[in-house]
Amino acid sequence: MENVQQLTKTIQSIGCNDRRLERFENLYPLPNGISYNSYFIDDEKTAIIDTVDSSVTLQYLENIKFALHGRDLDYLVVNHMEPDHCANIVEIAKLYPNFKLVGNKKTLQFFEQFYPETDLSANYMLVKNGATLSLGQHQLTFMLAPMVHWPEVMFTYESTEKILFSADAFGTFGAMNGNLFTDELDYEQLYGDESRRYYTNIVGKYGPQVTKALKKASDFDIAMIAPLHGPVWRTNHNYILDRYKAWSSYTPEKSGVVVPYASAYGNTASAVDYLVAQLSAQGIQDIRVYDVSKTHPSYVIADIFKYSHVIFAASTYNLALYPSMSALLDEMTILDIKDRKYALIGNGSWAPMATKHMVDFFETQKNWTNLAEPITITTALTKEHQAEFDALAKTVADSIKAETEK
Numbered sequence: 001m002e003n004v005q006q007l008t009k010t011i012q013s014i015g016c017n018d019r020r021l022e023r024f025e026n027l028y029p030l031p032n033g034i035s036y037n038s039y040f041i042d043d044e045k046t047a048i049i050d051t052v053d054s055s056v057t058l059q060y061l062e063n064i065k066f067a068l069h070g071r072d073l074d075y076l077v078v079n080h081m082e083p084d085h086c087a088n089i090v091e092i093a094k095l096y097p098n099f100k101l102v103g104n105k106k107t108l109q110f111f112e113q114f115y116p117e118t119d120l121s122a123n124y125m126l127v128k129n130g131a132t133l134s135l136g137q138h139q140l141t142f143m144l145a146p147m148v149h150w151p152e153v154m155f156t157y158e159s160t161e162k163i164l165f166s167a168d169a170f171g172t173f174g175a176m177n178g179n180l181f182t183d184e185l186d187y188e189q190l191y192g193d194e195s196r197r198y199y200t201n202i203v204g205k206y207g208p209q210v211t212k213a214l215k216k217a218s219d220f221d222i223a224m225i226a227p228l229h230g231p232v233w234r235t236n237h238n239y240i241l242d243r244y245k246a247w248s249s250y251t252p253e254k255s256g257v258v259v260p261y262a263s264a265y266g267n268t269a270s271a272v273d274y275l276v277a278q279l280s281a282q283g284i285q286d287i288r289v290y291d292v293s294k295t296h297p298s299y300v301i302a303d304i305f306k307y308s309h310v311i312f313a314a315s316t317y318n319l320a321l322y323p324s325m326s327a328l329l330d331e332m333t334i335l336d337i338k339d340r341k342y343a344l345i346g347n348g349s350w351a352p353m354a355t356k357h358m359v360d361f362f363e364t365q366k367n368w369t370n371l372a373e374p375i376t377i378t379t380a381l382t383k384e385h386q387a388e389f390d391a392l393a394k395t396v397a398d399s400i401k402a403e404t405e406k
């Protein structure tokens with residue numbers, strides 16, 4: 001049976017949920033699943049905006065059949081050619097061969113790269129930035145938003161009902177829970193952290209491009225923002241726009257400190273516990289400690305975007321940096337995170353090298369401010385280092401407080 005909801009009188013949400021997938025892009029844990037959104041516009045001409053992942057094809061095709069009510073499909077607009085959104089183009093082509101596949105030059109190029117066995121060139125409708133398409137009552141305008149995840153990404157604006165179909169922008173991890181609109185649910189509680197983890201890990205590297213797209217989109221009078229994952233915004237746009245402004249400019253949302261550590265036997269972990277207790281004694285409340293061997297880097301990355309300060313602590317592993325800390329630092333480089341204040345603690349029992357590796361790493365990073373001389377301990381934290389740890393806690397606490405007062 002169909003599973004379709006009304007976005008407006010003439011536009012339906014025909015997307016599907018997937019609560020089985022373990023990892024998005026085979027990388028990011030999905031504890032609450034994911035939704036793949038797709039929209040159907042019922043007008044003199046019929047149109048679908050984006051398709052869904054192959055894992056939900058059967059449900060999706062039922063939804064389309066229901067939405068069309070026996071009519072033919074005229075247009076399929078592809079805002080994003082990533083497989084979780086384009087995997088059903090070929091299926092749609094089998095059932096509705098007369099449709100026009102609407103995309104820009106890169107969209108169509110990617111289509112041929114992903115689906116070399118399917119020739120849809122006769123269906124192509126190539127659009128450029130600013131091109132328009134009339135469906136009857138509804139008028140679509142296409143706006144290129146390159147690198148708001150991928151180079152072919154575009155936004156589609158429907159001017160009659162003032163809806164911005166925003167591709168991956170403004171979306172979130174987490175399946176839908178029945179409520180289609182953000183104002184029907186407690187967004188902060190249900191999707192607040194997961195939308196940050198989604199943005200920072202998936203789009204995080206492309207802050208400048210996101211800023212550009214936000215500026216372009218502000219030319220439009222927007223009543224609704226309909227993303228490709230998660231609920232639709234029809235009120236309180238500023239909540240998500242402000243968050244996007246902060247994330248895309250690498251501005252911390254809060255002053256506070258993230259403390260990712262890597263520890264084989266627990267000594268680095270104990271040293272961190274001592275340090276954060278001193279931070280607490282200094283009055284710091286927002287402290288987030290993570291064992292990077294246990295917590296997936298995407299959660300740590302999301303908090304590094306959220307908070308102003310980071311203290312990295314890691315032990316040495318065969319003269320190298322402990323692998324799970326290395327993985328986190330690699331991920332940070334891939335995402336180009338900048339503008340945070342940091343301090344370093346290394347550990348090692350016979351040839352401690354972790355501190356040096358982390359120092360070398362931060363010399364290559366943009367706009368990270370080192371707050372203190374790195375500390376190296378040689379296995380367990382001892383009274384000998386206590387004063388250094390106390391001093392580090394004071395320095396970091398003072399810096400956080402100064403940030404709060406700004």
Ligand SMILES: Cc1cc2nc3c(=O)[nH]c(=O)nc-3n(C[C@H](O)[C@H](O)[C@H](O)COP(=O)(O)O)c2cc1C
Pocket residue numbers: 262263264265266267268269315316317318319320347348349350351352353379380
């Ligand atoms: C596989 C392995 C390799 C290690 N290699 C080094 C090393 O090259 N140099 C060193 O000083 N310590 C080395 N260590 C020791 C740990 O770094 C050390 O015991 C640790 O810093 C203590 O802190 P922890 O309990 O937080 O792991 C190694 C430990 C393991 C398990």
